[in-house]
Amino acid sequence: MSIRHGLLARLEHGPRYGSQLRTEFESRTGSTWPLNVGQVYTTLNRLERDGMVVQDGEDEGGHALYAITEAGHAELRTWFEKPVDRTSPARDELSIKLAMAVGMPGVDIRDVIQSQRRHTVQAMQDYTRLKAQAITAVEKNGAEARDDVAWLLVLEQLIFQTEAETRWLDHCESRLIRLSAAVTAEPPATPPEPAARPRLRTGSARRR
Secondary structure, X not given: OOHHHHHHHHHOOOOEOHHHHHHHHHHHHOOOOOOOHHHHHHHHHHHXXXXXXXXXXXXXXXXXXXXXXXXXXXXXXXXXXXXXXOOOOOOOHHHHHHHHHOOOOOOOHXXXXXXXXXXXXXXXXXXXXXXXXXXXXXXXXXXXXXXXXXXXXXXXXXXXXXXXXXXXXXXXXXXXHHHHHHHHHOOOOOOOOOOOOOOOOOHHHHOO
């Protein structure tokens, strides 16, 4: 997740202060990726260092305002135009967990899969319920429901992601069953024949 680009996108709508940026970011993404104020200001300081934002006075409440610069506009346009890089996928805890569970003493990987499947299905049901609420909000508010539309897109991505995870877990379980059956059906290895022992010479063969 690119927090810096998310903040730049909000600054496209005009100068804002840190807490305001956090609130708008979380509203637009449905608080799926919550931010803390310290994280926002740390990112703003880096953007200011890189020449992408500048401090732009204060509002009536005394909050320091930040404004996007031309360099920030260019960075944001590049971000929107450039595809998200999938050649170096982010670490996925579930993939790592299952990889480490293979052959781990005292761990039944099928139990790990079943436990995760129950959790993933429950999450998918929760996302589906929230999606229905978001659709109702969009239909009610129409063109003014930009945050609701954005939240709906995020929810649908989460639903697709959990559906794919459920299919992958089913695949993992089937794979383990097939491998287990193959190992069981494999005939035991034939032990190697003992090496021939040298024959002792007897009688005249031992006389010189």
